[in-house]
Amino acid sequence: MQAPQRDEKPLRVGLFVTCLVDLFRPSVGFAAIRLLEDAGCEVVVPRSQGCCGQPAYNSGDNAGARAVARTLLDGFADCDHVVIPSGSCAGMLHHHLADLFADDAELGHRARHLAARCHELVSFLVDVLGVTSVEARCEARATYHDSCSGLRELGVREQPRRLLASVDGLELAEMTEAEVCCGFGGTFCVKYPEISDAMVANKLANIVAADAGLVLAGDLGCLLNMAGKASREGHDIAFRHVAEVLAGTDGTPALGRG
Amino acid sequence: MQGSNSKAFPASARAALDDAVLQSALHNLKSGFPVRRAEVVADLPEFEALRDAGRDIKDHTLANLDAYLELYEERVTASGGQVHWARTAAEACDIVMRICNDAGARTVTKGKSMVAEEIGLNERLDASGIRRVETDLGEYIVQLRGETPSHIIVPAVHVTRQEIGATFREAHDGLDPDRSLDDPRAITDEARERLRADFFAAEVGITGANFLIAESGSSVIVTNEGNGDLTQTLARVHVVVASIEKLVPTAEDAMAILRLLARSATGQEASVYTTVSTGPRRPGDPDGPEAYHVVLVDNGRSALIGTGFQDMLRCIRCAACMNHCPVYGAVGGHAYGWVYPGPMGAVLTPSLIGIDHSSHLPNASTFCGRCEQVCPMRIPLTRMMRNYRAVAHERGLGSRRARLALTLWVLVASRPVLYRWAARAGAAALRVLAFGRGRLRRLPLAAGWTATRDLPTPEAGGTFMSRYRRGQQR
Numbered sequence: 149m150q151a152p153q154r155d156e157k158p159l160r161v162g163l164f165v166t167c168l169v170d171l172f173r174p175s176v177g178f179a180a181i182r183l184l185e186d187a188g189c190e191v192v193v194p195r196s197q198g199c200c201g202q203p204a205y206n207s208g209d210n211a212g213a214r215a216v217a218r219t220l221l222d223g224f225a226d227c228d229h230v231v232i233p234s235g236s237c238a239g240m241l242h243h244h245l246a247d248l249f250a251d252d253a254e255l256g257h258r259a260r261h262l263a264a265r266c267h268e269l270v271s272f273l274v275d276v277l278g279v280t281s282v283e284a285r286c287e288a289r290a291t292y293h294d295s296c297s298g299l300r301e302l303g304v305r306e307q308p309r310r311l312l313a314s315v316d317g318l319e320l321a322e323m324t325e326a327e328v329c330c331g332f333g334g335t336f337c338v339k340y341p342e343i344s345d346a347m348v349a350n351k352l353a354n355i356v357a358a359d360a361g362l363v364l365a366g367d368l369g370c371l372l373n374m375a376g377k378a379s380r381e382g383h384d385i386a387f388r389h390v391a392e393v394l395a396g397t398d399g400t401p402a403l404g405r406g
Numbered sequence: 407m408q409g410s411n412s413k414a415f416p417a418s419a420r421a422a423l424d425d426a427v428l429q430s431a432l433h434n435l436k437s438g439f440p441v442r443r444a445e446v447v448a449d450l451p452e453f454e455a456l457r458d459a460g461r462d463i464k465d466h467t468l469a470n471l472d473a474y475l476e477l478y479e480e481r482v483t484a485s486g487g488q489v490h491w492a493r494t495a496a497e498a499c500d501i502v503m504r505i506c507n508d509a510g511a512r513t514v515t516k517g518k519s520m521v522a523e524e525i526g527l528n529e530r531l532d533a534s535g536i537r538r539v540e541t542d543l544g545e546y547i548v549q550l551r552g553e554t555p556s557h558i559i560v561p562a563v564h565v566t567r568q569e570i571g572a573t574f575r576e577a578h579d580g581l582d583p584d585r586s587l588d589d590p591r592a593i594t595d596e597a598r599e600r601l602r603a604d605f606f607a608a609e610v611g612i613t614g615a616n617f618l619i620a621e622s623g624s625s626v627i628v629t630n631e632g633n634g635d636l637t638q639t640l641a642r643v644h645v646v647v648a649s650i651e652k653l654v655p656t657a658e659d660a661m662a663i664l665r666l667l668a669r670s671a672t673g674q675e676a677s678v679y680t681t682v683s684t685g686p687r688r689p690g691d692p693d694g695p696e697a698y699h700v701v702l703v704d705n706g707r708s709a710l711i712g713t714g715f716q717d718m719l720r721c722i723r724c725a726a727c728m729n730h731c732p733v734y735g736a737v738g739g740h741a742y743g744w745v746y747p748g749p750m751g752a753v754l755t756p757s758l759i760g761i762d763h764s765s766h767l768p769n770a771s772t773f774c775g776r777c778e779q780v781c782p783m784r785i786p787l788t789r790m791m792r793n794y795r796a797v798a799h800e801r802g803l804g805s806r807r808a809r810l811a812l813t814l815w816v817l818v819a820s821r822p823v824l825y826r827w828a829a830r831a832g833a834a835a836l837r838v839l840a841f842g843r844g845r846l847r848r849l850p851l852a853a854g855w856t857a858t859r860d861l862p863t864p865e866a867g868g869t870f871m872s873r874y875r876r877g878q879q880r
């Protein structure tokens with residue numbers, strides 16, 4: 149990996165692993181740790197971490213969201229940065245956490261302090277740590293799906309493409325409408341399943357048209373949705389979190405394959 | 407709310423998804439406007455600065471709305487026109503009907519106006535026996551078909567070319583059966599021939615307004631067909647129906663926002679016709695109406711000022727949000743059940759008819775944020791949709807099952823130890839259910855998902871937290 153040398157003591161980075169990675173795809177968490185450590189960070193995984201509260205917040209249940217997000221306010225107090233392998237959860241914490249606790253002076257202060265230190269993984273590597281390339285190999289023609297919150301709330305767009313360009317053997321083919329939502333949308337996909345399905349069908353058509361054998365994204369929700377649609381439709385396409393490829397952890401079967 | 411069918415959103419959306427003709431019409435919209443908008447925006451380096459300017463103009467106007475409204479009325483009166491204030495939809499319709507009756511109107515021509523749809527003016531005119539002729543091609547098609555617009559700038563976007571041809575053949579007496587109506591040109595020519603006589607016959611011409619200019623008392627409309635000009639200059643009486651937030655202080659302000667409007671709407675640098683009207687015909691004017699009326703409609707807008715939903719009043723009805731919305735693109739405008747569809751409708755509809763009648767609309771979004779990325783007036787659409795979700799949640803709207811599931815989830819997720827345990831149990835259960843196939847084809851509590859998609863199962867070896875604690879690094 150190419151990253152600037154740091155003279156000072158290493159940054160202490162807390163990994164907020166997110167519900168979906170914890171439950172569905174632990175290898176993304178381990179890939180994140182490896183990428184951060186290779187870039188010279190000291191990585192800690194606080195025990196006190198659950199969910200960022202987004203399912204409740206986006207359902208209009210602000211009290212519920214506060215109850216859930218509160219559990220995050222303590223665990224990361226001694227970290228220089230908090231890094232999250234998801235644009236959606238990072239966007240929630242970075243942009244909305246403070247609003248959620250705006251009416252409470254004490255919790256509001258802690259929420260603002262945490263929010264300011266929260267970053268999405270790949271943009272953290274590139275924008276904060278100055279990583280310009282990785283040492284990884286992956287023989288595939290891949291396409292990258294821009295997850296909505298990462299792209300629009302956090303400006304994650306060029307960073308993953310830049311690092312993917314340094315992966316040996318990887319050919320990146322852009323699909324049409326890479327920036328259009330896949331239809332996951334958290335609770336949206338269960339509240340309005342038919343609309344969600346129409347959106348993911350559209351996404352899958354664009355993936356197929358790009359003739360890619362591997363689809364990468366920075367959010368597990370989108371990946372589960374797209375992978376589930378592709379496998380139901382009988383397509384032989386692999387879906388992985390971008391961190392898995394960047395870290396070179398290739399032994400784990402792709403999503404939905406084992 | 408009378409006339410609103412927003413409560414039926416889920417069923418209407420499902421029907422729309424199954425409608426193959428509609429789907430092909432929507433496909434053209436999705437692939438057309440966003441591409442053209444991106445091109446013209448890329449050609450204008452100051453576009454982002456212009457967005458800031460547009461937002462600031464409207465914010466300033468809204469902050470001083472009372473003063474500008476008074477100035478506007480004064481200037482309209484000075485130019486020989488008359489302003490009528492309508493608090494409600496019914497009042498607005500009453501005023502228009504009175505003007506029509508006083509003018510002895512038998513035929514009324516009408517330019518495209520979303521606020522006319524909002525106040526139910528079409529139904530009122532039709533019920534009164536006055537012949538209403540829509541002069542915007544899309545509105546004309548929709549009128550012939552007995553429908554309502556499904557898009558705020560392309561009212562007939564849901565209708566295919568073949569259907570338009572069929573509609574004309576049915577409605578137009580004496581149309582030569584051999585005449586081709588296959589291309590847009592032929593369709594336009596046919597409509598134009600039919601409409602010409604009506605333009606001259608109409609006693610009253612009704613238009614909307616894209617802007618009202620306070621300093622001069624002028625109204626501004628932009629069209630691509632020129633129908634608005636004919637509507638307002640050929641009739642004896644011109645009635646402008648406009649909502650109060652159309653106001654801007656100066657002509658210069660209107661011009662600044664116009665540069666945003668055409669680019670955001672259709673991807674044009676400018677609309678084909680931009681028409682400014684100030685009062686009735688003056689002595690020596692070659693044309694113009696004998697009387698000029700403006701009906702200023704509030705209908706719930708002033709109540710938004712000072713609330714978290716005030717920003718919605720900056721909307722210039724450009725439709726960029728719906729042109730870029732994947733939900734609108736999937737289900738079209740009629741599914742939303744009222745006048746305003748797409749993301750702007752998901753905020754404006756609850757603002758105007760109440761969240762009790764429309765709680766699906768702000769909920770039916772993935773919060774992908776593409777709408778506010780393109781909104782020329784920088785309206786925080788997703789934030790306001792989320793605020794309406796909070797209002798809906800407080801009022802106990804929405805399905806009981808969804809609320810129960812949410813309550814249970816909060817109960818567990820707010821207790822990290824319990825949550826970790828539940829995640830472990832969940833991961834194990836999903837793997838057992840999948841019999842090692844790596845994906846589930848059916849899952850009872852997630853039937854909506856698994857009806858059309860598989861659910862990939864969790865990776866082998868347990869949750870991240872349990873593996874990390876065990877010191878496993880892979």
Ligand code: SF4
Nearest residue numbers: 721722724725727781
């Ligand atoms: S909300 Fe914004 S994008 Fe949508 S119609 Fe209004 S001004 Fe245009």
